[in-house]
Amino acid sequence: MNARMPLTIVTGFLGSGKTTIVREFLRRPGFQNTAVIINEFGEIGINHDLIESSREDLISLSTGCLCCAMQGDLANTVRRLMAVAASGEAPGFDRILLETSGMADPAPILQTAIVDSYLSEMLEIANVVVTVDALNGPAVMQNYDEARRQVALGDRVLITKSDLDAGAGEAAALAVRAYRPDVVLGKSVNGDIAPELLFEPVGDRTAWPPRLSEPHGQPHVHAAEVTTVSLRVNAPLHAVTLTLFLQALAENYGPDLLRVKGIVAIRESPESPAVVHGVQHVFHPIAWLDQWPSDDRSSRLVLIGRRLDVAWLHLMLRIIEEEVESASRF
Numbered sequence: 001m002n003a004r005m006p007l008t009i010v011t012g013f014l015g016s017g018k019t020t021i022v023r024e025f026l027r028r029p030g031f032q033n034t035a036v037i038i039n040e041f042g043e044i045g046i047n048h049d050l051i052e053s054s055r056e057d058l059i060s061l062s063t064g065c066l067c068c069a070m071q072g073d074l075a076n077t078v079r080r081l082m083a084v085a086a087s088g089e090a091p092g093f094d095r096i097l098l099e100t101s102g103m104a105d106p107a108p109i110l111q112t113a114i115v116d117s118y119l120s121e122m123l124e125i126a127n128v129v130v131t132v133d134a135l136n137g138p139a140v141m142q143n144y145d146e147a148r149r150q151v152a153l154g155d156r157v158l159i160t161k162s163d164l165d166a167g168a169g170e171a172a173a174l175a176v177r178a179y180r181p182d183v184v185l186g187k188s189v190n191g192d193i194a195p196e197l198l199f200e201p202v203g204d205r206t207a208w209p210p211r212l213s214e215p216h217g218q219p220h221v222h223a224a225e226v227t228t229v230s231l232r233v234n235a236p237l238h239a240v241t242l243t244l245f246l247q248a249l250a251e252n253y254g255p256d257l258l259r260v261k262g263i264v265a266i267r268e269s270p271e272s273p274a275v276v277h278g279v280q281h282v283f284h285p286i287a288w289l290d291q292w293p294s295d296d297r298s299s300r301l302v303l304i305g306r307r308l309d310v311a312w313l314h315l316m317l318r319i320i321e322e323e324v325e326s327a328s329r330f
């Protein structure tokens with residue numbers, strides 16, 4: 001049997017910058033031979049559309065929670081990727097990057113990779129890289145067990161978004177240090193990191209079993225009451241509808257809204273969909289894709305938070321669009 005293939009797990013709380021890092025990594029020359037497994041929380045996957053790759057065959061998506069019910073899915077996904085490589089239909093790959101969902105506990109995923117006979121034969125865990133958002137990382141570590149467990153299991157923690165507030169970046173680094181004095185700390189600004197940071201092993205893997213010693217026989221329960229809602233709208237929306245809808249979300253849900261992300265068809269720019277990212281109270285500037293990533297031209301929004309009411313959300317979006325539409329006729 002050949003050397004095992006390195007697997008790096010990129011984890012971190014909702015919206016902390018995981019996809020941004022993976023996307024930038026795949027853009028670097030020499031790193032396209034990387035198979036990517038993306039696991040998202042929510043029925044509609046968005047991240048896949050936000051990662052451009054010349055090697056679409058190497059991107060694999062799973063929605064639902066890999067760390068709970070879908071552990072068998074990891075072995076199946078790796079098998080599928082290996083089969084494509086072995087078939088010779090496409091060039092192979094020499095490493096695997098797994099992006100977990102923002103609510104994932106990485107422990108069961110690691111445990112599966114170590115214990116599953118197929119996975120342990122094929123893969124060697126190179127690194128667990130954790131993203132911590134400078135703006136809200138300390139608060140989520142305080143409030144969410146998932147965020148603490150991600151940091152607890154990381155080999156390397158990257159503080160993201162310190163470009164938005166350098167002081168917050170330092171505070172986030174201190175909070176991580178206080179919790180994990182031994183961890184290797186770095187930072188990522190808009191995903192611009194030395195690619196080696198992802199695959200260069202940091203720690204001694206044999207020192208790991210004690211950190212994985214908690215029982216994981218039962219699927220763990222995600223943070224109380226956090227649910228996910230997916231909205232899909234077929235007709236393009238006015239640009240101002242999107243702005244007003246995001247404002248309405250922030251006003252109505254406040255701290256109960258943990259994450260909004262989506263691809264939105266805008267009437268004024270039919271060929272360039274808008275990409276929306278909200279992370280708790282921070283709404284990142286809307287970005288525009290040069291083109292639609294697939295034939296699916298519907299708007300897709302995923303919201304994660306507490307008290308989310310799908311009927312209210314659909315109604316609110318419809319009412320705003322109707323009002324904007326009638327105002328635009330004058």
Ligand SMILES: Nc1nc2c(ncn2[C@@H]2O[C@H](COP(=O)(O)OP(=O)(O)OP(=O)(O)O)[C@@H](O)[C@H]2O)c(=O)[nH]1
Nearest residue numbers: 014015016017018019020102161188189190277284
């Ligand atoms: N200013 C700034 N924005 C960033 C940085 N990293 C990520 N972002 C923005 O943060 C938002 C969320 O980033 P993602 O990479 O989608 O976060 P994620 O962790 O993959 O999100 P989930 O998959 O939903 O958990 C996007 O608008 C990014 O452009 C950074 O270093 N600086």
